[in-house]
Amino acid sequence: MEERGFLPLRANDADDLCNLPELGEDTILVNLRTRFMRCQIYTYAGSILVAINPFRFLPIYNPRYVQLYAGRRLGELEPHIFAVADAAYHSMLRERSHQCLVITGESGSGKTQSTNFLIHHLTALSQRGYTSGVERTILGAGPVLEAFGNAKTAYNNNSSRFGKFIQVNYWDNGTVRGAVVEKYLLEKSRLVSQEKRERNYHVFYYLLAGMSEDEKAALHLSHPSAYTYLTHKERHGHPNVNGQDTAEMNLGAGDSEELKHDYERLKLAMEMVGFLPETCKQIFTIISAILSLGNISFRLKSVREEAVEVDGPEAITIVSKLLKVEESMLYEALTSRKAVAVDERLILPLRLAEVR
Numbered sequence: 350m351e352e353r354g355f356l357p358l359r360a361n362d363a364d365d366l367c368n369l370p371e372l373g374e375d376t377i378l379v380n381l382r383t384r385f386m387r388c389q390i391y392t393y394a395g396s397i398l399v400a401i402n403p404f405r406f407l408p409i410y411n412p413r414y415v416q417l418y419a420g421r422r423l424g425e426l427e428p429h430i431f432a433v434a435d436a437a438y439h440s441m442l443r444e445r446s447h448q449c450l451v452i453t454g455e456s457g458s459g460k461t462q463s464t465n466f467l468i469h470h471l472t473a474l475s476q477r478g479y480t481s482g483v484e485r486t487i488l489g490a491g492p493v494l495e496a497f498g499n500a501k502t503a504y505n506n507n508s509s510r511f512g513k514f515i516q517v518n519y520w521d522n523g524t525v526r527g528a529v530v531e532k533y534l535l536e537k538s539r540l541v542s543q544e545k546r547e548r549n550y551h552v553f554y555y556l557l558a559g560m561s562e563d564e565k566a567a568l569h570l571s572h573p574s575a576y577t578y579l580t581h582k583e584r585h586g587h588p589n590v591n592g593q594d595t596a597e598m599n600l601g602a603g604d605s606e607e608l609k610h611d612y613e614r615l616k617l618a619m620e621m622v623g624f625l626p627e628t629c630k631q632i633f634t635i636i637s638a639i640l641s642l643g644n645i646s647f648r649l650k651s652v653r654e655e656a657v658e659v660d661g662p663e664a665i666t667i668v669s670k671l672l673k674v675e676e677s678m679l680y681e682a683l684t685s686r687k688a689v690a691v692d693e694r695l696i697l698p699l700r701l702a703e704v705r
């Protein structure tokens with residue numbers, strides 16, 4: 350064939366893995382690697398798109414690429430996430446049926462980024478030369494969800510700690526009508542403790558770094574190192590790392606400027622999504638109350654009793670002010686539990702291990 354002037358199919362150069370002359374784990378990996386080294390992070394496997402995280406900015410998501418992929422058949426151009434979004438959008442319009450895109454991969458592989466690119470392209474396709482309020486709301490939801498549901502982990506500085514199902518609805522003419530985001534399996538335990546070198550949810554650090562001194566004073570906020578929920582503890586509640594300021598270590602002094610910027614971005618995104626200023630204030634108050642709640646400590650009432658009492662009243666006073674609940678009610682809720690036995694209501698004291 351070569352003698353007759355045909356170029357042979359290069360063994361490691363298929364933009365669709367199905368076209369590899371020999372299909373096996375090694376040929377697939379070599380092909381993906383060869384493409385990745387040429388900054389071709391996307392490869393098809395039939396109608397599946399394989400994406401390899403480049404961990405650096407590639408100039409392939411700008412409006413020129415949105416235009417380039419609009420209305421093209423899958424496989425017509427170089428593999429791209431926009432091509433997948435485009436194929437789904439046009440299939441929906443053509444077949445008048447729901448389309449489903451499943452994004453999967455291990456932590457840090459790029460699922461959240463890919464989702465953002467998909468949503469970006471899907472909303473861009475629906476626009477008729479201008480961005481409507483609905484599209485702005487959908488795009489603004491991302492940063493809000495990330496602030497409250499993402500955290501720094503050992504594998505990913507912006508790891509989503511929940512699953513989400515995003516449903517984008519369209520009018521018959523193909524313009525976006527609205528979107529529904531269903532969240533599931535939020536990692537709730539992260540609120541009270543995190544592994545070494547990991548953090549709590551972003552929003553806590555945004556508030557502490559981004560709020561003015563007056564705003565922080567109004568919410569009784571102080572420094573990250575003042576909060577149990579932001580500092581690491583060894584299994585039995587003692588601070589670790591030889592008494593080092595673990596919150597400082599966890600936060601990293603260098604990123605406070607970035608966190609300030611993130612706080613401003615969060616406020617803007619919340620406004621875009623439609624949160625009223627009063628609602629934002631209430632949400633931030635609850636966030637502050639959670640931090641102070643973690644600082645309430647308990648001790649045994651007496652050596653003979655298993656019942657507990659609050660050790661030091663300051664934190665409980667702050668939480669009751671922030672949540673606007675009576676201190677005595679909060680005290681009772683934290684140190685006892687209600688039980689119902691044959692039409693009888695019992696208030697039982699909680700044990701030390703239970704209150705913690």
Ligand SMILES: Nc1ncnc2c1ncn2[C@@H]1O[C@H](COP(=O)(O)OP(=O)(O)OP(=O)(O)O)[C@@H](O)[C@H]1O
Pocket residue numbers: 402403404405406407454455456457458459460461462463505507508509510
């Ligand atoms: N296409 C891309 N281009 C450039 N950088 C990327 C791309 N995809 C991912 N990244 C980088 O990799 C990081 C991790 O990606 P991402 O948060 O999307 O992973 P994930 O699969 O959602 O992880 P988790 O399951 O932990 O939430 C991003 O913060 C970003 O820096």
